[in-house]
Every structure is written in C-alpha cells, then in structure tokens.
Amino acid sequence: MSTLANGAKLTPQTFDDFISRLKYHHLGDGVNWHHTADPIFMVQQQSKIYGLDDEYCESKIVHFDGCEWDSPQAYWEDADEDERSELNSQAQSLCEHDFLDCEEDEQWQVLADLDDHTVCGIKKEWRHVNAHLTREAAEAFIRRKQHDYPPLRVYVESMCYGWEYQEIIAALCDGRLVLAESKGGAA
Numbered sequence: 001m002s003t004l005a006n007g008a009k010l011t012p013q014t015f016d017d018f019i020s021r022l023k024y025h026h027l028g029d030g031v032n033w034h035h036t037a038d039p040i041f042m043v044q045q046q047s048k049i050y051g052l053d054d055e056y057c058e059s060k061i062v063h064f065d066g067c068e069w070d071s072p073q074a075y076w077e078d079a080d081e082d083e084r085s086e087l088n089s090q091a092q093s094l095c096e097h098d099f100l101d102c103e104e105d106e107q108w109q110v111l112a113d114l115d116d117h118t119v120c121g122i123k124k125e126w127r128h129v130n131a132h133l134t135r136e137a138a139e140a141f142i143r144r145k146q147h148d149y150p151p152l153r154v155y156v157e158s159m160c161y162g163w164e165y166q167e168i169i170a171a172l173c174d175g176r177l178v179l180a181e182s183k184g185g186a187a
Contacts, residue, residue: 005137015179021134023173030135034156038166041138042157044126045149057121060108064117072107076100090114126155133169 002008004018024030025039050061062069069075076099079087087099090113095106102110112119129149132138138154146152159165171177 003136005132005134005140007140010179012179018134019172021136022169025134026169026173033135036156036158038159038162038169039156040159040162040165041132041135042155043129043132043138043141044153044155045129046124046151046153047127049123049125050120052121052123054121056123058123059121060119061122062108062111062117062119064114072099072104072111075111086114087111126153131157 002014003021004010004014005021008014025034025041031039048061054060059070062072062075067078069078076084076087084099087110090110091097091099091102091106094110094113095102097106099107099110108119111117129152130141132141135154135156142152142154168177
C-alpha cells in the first residue's frame with residue numbers, strides 16, 4: 001500500500017493510514033515498543049571522532065592505505081602471508097613474542113610502529129539526520145537513504161516539552177484536525 005511514509009501524495013486514504021499509524025505510536029500498542037511519552041522518531045547517523053588520546057577514547061582503530069580495522073585481530077585476519085611475517089618480526093623485536101601471542105596493547109603498539117600505519121583512539125556518537133512522526137516513516141527513510149548515511153538507526157526522542165507538537169498530534173488523533181477537501185472538490 002502506498003503511504004505518506006513511503007512518499008505517496010496526501011489523499012483521504014493515505015491520510016487515514018497516517019492517522020492510524022500516529023494513533024498506534026502515540027496511544028496504542030506502539031507505545032510498548034518505544035516506552036516514550038510524546039514520541040518523535042529520529043533517524044540518526046553514527047559518526048566517529050578520530051585522533052583521541054587513549055585516555056579519552058572508547059576504542060582504537062588502525063589506518064593504512066585508505067583502510068581501517070577496529071582491532072589487531074581484524075588486521076591480522078586481513079593480512080597476507082608477507083604482512084603476517086612482518087607483524088611477527090616486529091612483535092618479536094618489540095615484545096619477544098609472535099604477534100598473536102602478544103597482549104592486545106602490545107599488538108596495537110606493533111601496528112603503530114609499522115610504516116605508514118596510524119593507530120588512534122576513536123569515539124562513536126549518533127547525530128540526528130531528520131525527524132519523523134511515525135516509526136514507519138523513519139524506517140522508510142533509512143531504506144531509501146542508507147547508502148548516503150551509513151550506519152543509520154531509529155532513535156525515539158520525547159517531545160514532552162514540545163507543547164505545539166503535543167497539541168497538533170492530539171488534535172490529529174482525536175479528529176479535531178482533519179483533511180479538508182481542496183477547492184477543486186477532491187482531497
């Protein structure tokens with residue numbers, strides 16, 4: 001079915017569908033899904049802040065030749081035989097163990113010491129991309145635009161202090177705000 005969430009035009013049918021979804025999320029069983037008063041469905045994009053000191057980061061990352069790995073193990077798994085040999089040689093000279101036998105902190109140090117490799121701390125955070133009145137519209141946006149903003153998620157915020165928002169949603173849900181026919185006779 002074509003819905004406003006999927007970009008359909010406003011018609012009596014798409015408006016009725018929208019109202020039923022709005023009631024579901026604000027008054028019905030949808031509230032059990034998000035457990036939030038006066039919900040607004042935010043599409044958020046995960047972003048990374050690079051270059052943080054170990055003391056201030058959530059995790060580390062290694063960069064090399066336009067690629068990045070989020071663990072020494074992931075780097076090892078992608079390495080070919082020559083690269084693994086170089087890792088073991090570096091680890092032997094630094095830690096007196098093969099790379100996989102080193103502690104993780106030692107593995108990070110070995111990676112940082114490789115030519116043209118950068119190891120830095122990162123922090124991940126979620127930033128708002130846009131907002132939707134229903135979960136279905138937020139999910140439709142993600143399906144349509146995930147290639148532009150990966151990774152994306154739906155996050156439910158509360159508009160408990162958004163009095164205009166609350167009044168408009170309440171008026172839509174209780175029928176005080178309705179779709180009027182256009183001057184041409186059709187909705």
